[in-house]
Amino acid sequence: MASGAPALLLLSLLCLPSLPPGSTSCPAACRCYSTTVECGALGLHVVPPGIPPGTQTLFLQDNSISCLELGILAPLAALHSLYLHNNSLRTLEPGTFHAQSRLLELALTGNRLRGLHLGAFAGLAQLRILYLAGNQLMQLLDFTFLHLPRLQELHLQENSIKLLEDQALAGLSSLALLDLSRNQLGTISHETLQPLASLQVLRLTENPWRCDCALHWLGDWLKEAGQRLLGSRDRKIVCAEPPRLALRSLLDVSGSSLICIPPSVHVEPLEVTANLGENLRVACQASGYPQPLVTWRKVAQPREGQPRAQAPPEGGVPGPGGHGASDTGSGMLFLTNITLAHAGKYECEASNAGGAARVPFQLLVNVSQQQLQGAAPPAAVGPAPLPEASSMAFRALGLATQTVIAAAIALLTLTAMLLATLICRRRRRRKKAPGPPGEGALFVNDYSDGPCTSAQLEELRGERGHEMFVIDRSKPLFAEAPAHGAAPGPAQGFALQPPAAYEIHC
Numbered sequence: 257m258a259s260g261a262p263a264l265l266l267l268s269l270l271c272l273p274s275l276p277p278g279s280t281s282c283p284a285a286c287r288c289y290s291t292t293v294e295c296g297a298l299g300l301h302v303v304p305p306g307i308p309p310g311t312q313t314l315f316l317q318d319n320s321i322s323c324l325e326l327g328i329l330a331p332l333a334a335l336h337s338l339y340l341h342n343n344s345l346r347t348l349e350p351g352t353f354h355a356q357s358r359l360l361e362l363a364l365t366g367n368r369l370r371g372l373h374l375g376a377f378a379g380l381a382q383l384r385i386l387y388l389a390g391n392q393l394m395q396l397l398d399f400t401f402l403h404l405p406r407l408q409e410l411h412l413q414e415n416s417i418k419l420l421e422d423q424a425l426a427g428l429s430s431l432a433l434l435d436l437s438r439n440q441l442g443t444i445s446h447e448t449l450q451p452l453a454s455l456q457v458l459r460l461t462e463n464p465w466r467c468d469c470a471l472h473w474l475g476d477w478l479k480e481a482g483q484r485l486l487g488s489r490d491r492k493i494v495c496a497e498p499p500r501l502a503l504r505s506l507l508d509v510s511g512s513s514l515i516c517i518p519p520s521v522h523v524e525p526l527e528v529t530a531n532l533g534e535n536l537r538v539a540c541q542a543s544g545y546p547q548p549l550v551t552w553r554k555v556a557q558p559r560e561g562q563p564r565a566q567a568p569p570e571g572g573v574p575g576p577g578g579h580g581a582s583d584t585g586s587g588m589l590f591l592t593n594i595t596l597a598h599a600g601k602y603e604c605e606a607s608n609a610g611g612a613a614r615v616p617f618q619l620l621v622n623v624s625q626q627q628l629q630g631a632a633p634p635a636a637v638g639p640a641p642l643p644e645a646s647s648m649a650f651r652a653l654g655l656a657t658q659t660v661i662a663a664a665i666a667l668l669t670l671t672a673m674l675l676a677t678l679i680c681r682r683r684r685r686r687k688k689a690p691g692p693p694g695e696g697a698l699f700v701n702d703y704s705d706g707p708c709t710s711a712q713l714e715e716l717r718g719e720r721g722h723e724m725f726v727i728d729r730s731k732p733l734f735a736e737a738p739a740h741g742a743a744p745g746p747a748q749g750f751a752l753q754p755p756a757a758y759e760i761h762c
Contacts, residue, residue: 283307291334295319303328312336317363319343330355341365341387350375359383365411366390371397378403385409389435392416398423409433413459416440422447433457442466442496442546443609446473458485464496467509468546469516470609475506498545516610519544523604527618530598536591538617542606549608550587555601555616589617596621623657 282288283304286295291312295304300319307314309331321343329335333355345367353359359380369391377383383404393415401407407428417439425431431452441463449455465471478486478493495501501509522541530536542548591598599621605614 281306296339307332310334315339316343317341322346324348324352326351329353332356333358335359337361339363340367343367345369347371348373348376350378353377354379357381361385363387364391368392370394372400374399375403377401380404381406383407385411387411388415390414394440395419395421396424397421399426400424402427404428406430411435413437413439418442420444420448423451424448426451429453431455435459436463437490438462440464443468443470444474445470446477455485457487457490458482459490461490461492461494463493465493465506466497466546467495467501467504467506467514468498468609469514470546471506472511472514475509475511475514478507515545516608517543517545518611519548519606519608519613521550521604521606521613521615523615523617526616527620529620529622530591530594531622532594532596534594536589536594536619538589538591538602540587540589540604540606540615542587542604542613544606544608544610546608548606548613551605551607552589553603553605555603591619594621596623621657623660 282293283295283306285298286293286304286307288294288308291310292315293307293311293313294315295307296315297318300316300321302321303316303324311332312334314332314335314337317339318341321340322345324340324345326349329338329352335356336358338356338359338361341363342365345364346369348364348369350373353362356379360382362380362383362385365387366389369388370393372393374397377386380403384406386401386404386407386409389411390413393412395418396412398421401410401424405427408430410428410431410433413435414437417436418441420436420441422445425434425448428451432454434452434455434457437459438461441460443466444460449458474482474493478491483491491505491507493506495504495506495509501513519542523538528536528538540550540552542550589602589604599619602617602619603614604617605612607613
């Protein structure tokens with residue numbers, strides 16, 4: 257950029273200021289020359305309003321601009337070059353350059369960018385040169401530059417980049433120059449450089465390279481196909497570790513000396529019982545070379561009939577309702593305010609270029625009887641289902657909690673048996689108890705021919721022993737009186753009273 261300063265000064269001396277077509281003003285304190293606007297070193301904190309829409313070159317360098325608000329550059333669709341170097345930019349929101357489809361050169365050198373969001377460069381389909389040197393970038397995530405298919409130069413030197421993910425440079429098929437010098441790179445994968453089909457210049461010097469088995473491919477590649485990409489200065493890829501290879505050039509180290517030690521993991525104890533509301537810290541000690549990356553994960557509990565699966569990492573320790581979590585790098589698992597949702601199986605995994613190792617860890621949560629009684633009732637009507645004794649969730653509970661649940665199940669079973677016994681006894685008593693008087697007897701009364709008397713009733717019994725009284729109309733209402741010629745009895749001398757008829761209601 258310094259080589260362009262004399263030309264700009266000469267232009268300002270020879271040319272009279274003229275405004276772009278359609279514009280009537282120039283931002284305060286800025287200088288406008290045809291399609292160029294110079295607003296550098298003015299102490300600006302934001303992009304000044306009123307920049308003519310036809311501007312093709314915009315200088316905003318050496319200011320104090322800390323952010324680019326979404327839409328602030330939308331009127332400047334004709335931009336070809338945008339210089340924002342030596343400002344205080346901390347982040348680039350996705351869509352910031354959505355309207356700059358004609359932009360060819362973007363300078364962001366010397367800002368305070370710590371990371372790049374996916375989509376930060378969306379809309380820059382024609383961009384050829386991107387300057388990101390001298391920032392505070394620490395890692396480049398997958399598909400960071402996916403929206404730059406025509407990019408030819410990418411300057412990333414003088415950052416603090418430690419990690420390049422395998423797909424960080426995906427989409428840069430036209431890239432000819434990649435400068436990663438003076439960063440904190442210890443390793444780089446072969447997959448990272450594979451998308452760079454047009455690469456002609458590669459700068460990897462002045463990084464603390466860790467010469468182990470992960471760089472075996474790079475040594476071979478630099479000695480063969482990659483040597484054409486390195487100048488005489490760029491070939492000095494010096495090892496920083498291990499100590500036995502320190503200060504030696506990677507090109508001078510044999511492949512058999514680039515070794516890794518697979519990790520080993522140790523967790524003590526392997527099972528812990530914690531009470532509700534407590535905090536827990538579990539250490540996972542890992543060793544190996546290079547230093548393994550330690551990750552804690554909570555393993556999802558499989559349901560019956562479903563395959564076993566691992567919950568995806570969500571970052572941080574698991575919350576009360578979370579099923580999966582990871583804690584990378586620290587080797588410690590931190591759990592605060594433990595709930596039943598934390599109970600279950602965890603895995604500590606250590607991985608490096610030599611392999612991976614895992615150790616399971618079981619967390620049981622103990623629930624006291626007072627906590628069960630003080631728990632809020634469920635919103636749904638009806639008793640909440642208890643966990644089955646054979647389920648994974650039941651086994652994850654503490655011993656005291658398992659005892660309480662088993663006792664509750666036994667009490668419910670005993671109550672159900674007692675109720676069934678009482679019901680059976682009551683039914684038996686009803687069958688054996690005698691019925692009320694007259695139950696089972698059939699009384700037939702037919703008043704169509706007048707009242708009946710006891711002389712007309714016949715007592716019968718049915719097949720099941722039921723008593724029945726049937727009227728026989730062929731019999732007289734009264735029993736026949738003795739003949740007139742019969743000898744008089746003790747009541748001789750008195751006239752017999754005629755028998756009275758009584759109506760029988762059956």
